[in-house]
Amino acid sequence: MQRLGVRILLLMLVGVLLAGCKPATEQGIEDRVGLLTSVERQRVADFQHSLLQDYDIELKVVVLERTAADLDQKALQLFEEYGVGRQTHGARGLLLVIDPLGHQLRLEVGYDLEGLYPDGFVGYVENQQMAPFFQAGRVGAGIEATVELLIGRAAGVGAADGVDGGTPLTHLSGGGGARIDIELGSGAPVKEQLADSEPFAAADTPEKTLRRYLKVLQGHIKDPDLGLFTPSTREFFQNWLVTDAQQDNELRELQGVIDQGKTVVADGLAVLRFPIDKRRNSPYLLRRGEKGWMLDFAAMSRLIGFNHRNQWFFRSTGHEFMFAFADVQFDGNGFPHEKP
Known part of the structure; x- marks a missing residue:
């Protein structure tokens, strides 16, 4: 239920990222x-x-x-x-x-x-x-x-x-x-629902919502129905596998840059982005609902990709969150660069 979980879905598209290159051989696999x-x-x-x-x-x-x-x-x-x-x-x-x-x-x-x-x-x-x-x-x-x-x-x-x-x-x-x-195919871990999910409800600012998400990662919480997620994100995470290792990894990444974040808001949408040179730290996309700001991982899974070095890029640049990147130049592959 966290961004590195989404990354695995996106990393499965590595063949697309390597388009135009000769496919790697399978000599390193004996199956x-x-x-x-x-x-x-x-x-x-x-x-x-x-x-x-x-x-x-x-x-x-x-x-x-x-x-x-x-x-x-x-x-x-x-x-x-x-x-x-x-x-x-x-x-x-x-x-x-x-x-x-x-x-x-x-x-x-x-x-x-x-x-x-x-x-x-x-x-x-x-x-x-x-x-x-x-x-x-x-x-x-x-x-x-x-x-x-x-x-x-x-x-x-x-x-x-x-x-x-x-x-x-x-x-x-x-x-x-x-x-x-290990038992192959014995079944995915059960996602336990929290008895009290109020600490993880949507907050009144994007920054507070992201801080609450930090607590989700720290606690290895995998409840997909948290209020700080958009409805489409809750549906997305119902069948998505999340591991402790993924949450630990994202926690380390996010803790290292969260104080460097910049928030841009427009018409009920928000983007919390980090310095361009922090290539492994992709932006967080949020939507405002009746109860506050919610993280939209469903949108992130559609719009943000990662290459084999875990560097983020936009899969298209015609989406509704582009308002937050007026000062950024994207190359033909969707990777961000500082405008000259």
């Missing part, structure tokens, strides 16, 4: 049981290509045909057999091994990425991001959502910070990573 659809395979391949080109990280995805008695050992074995990380400038490989019959998965981490992706972080991503998607039977979307967090962490730390880029390639992994038990 003989057909767990992923052809469309999901191509989307995952696009993300793998982006990780390698932009962050020098090689991601391999393997779906096992037979269950592994010791998945930790199996992942380490496959890591070496496939040479995961040899396409990078060091041992910068990631291997996601999914064992459907054994109801388990493991994300193995190469030597040079252990500082960037320590075991605690990997376990958190598996439990709070992968597990909800996989349990809902949305394996492809779960991998995409996980890659988004991996990219976000890589972008936040930087290519050189906390990462050794020169490990000799005698062995590519020393067993870093984490394994979890």
